[in-house]
Amino acid sequence: MTPKKRRTKRISLEEEEKPEIAIDFPEEASMPSVVEDRMKKNIDRIKTQDGVIGYILRNSKSASIDLKDPTKIIDYATLSSSAFEASEELSETFDLGDIKHTFVEGNIVKFLSLTDGENKVSVFMDKKVNHKRIYKDLLD
DSSP: OOOOOOOOOOOOOOGGGSOOOOOOOOGGGGSOOHHHHHHHHHHHHHTTSTTEEEEEEEOSSOEEEEESOGGGHHHHHHHHHHHHHHHHHHHHHTTOOOOOEEEEEOSSEEEEEEEETTEEEEEEEETTSOHHHHHHHHHO
């Protein structure tokens, strides 16, 4: 059985009817901010520490993910995103103000999430790692 061919209607737009598309890229949008540069340098230092599983760094323009187990990227990305959403929801519900950071500890893994300017970062680590030191190193 041969599949039936579909007929398509072609629409011709006159020159004056064609939509105009304009995209404006401000020069500063392509340059990383000082905060973003500092954060990337700090994360590069932190990711080499013993017990650090990896990190997710994102802003409105890009995201960087570096995990020792790449098969868990979706799991950690979902966890990170959910933590940010939950902390914002709790802040609004209980009128807590701005959340500086979120810390979640499980049986095996813990993670620290924080917002610095436009950047949102989550660092995943073994339970034995000193998360207070990681927090301090992130903001240096």
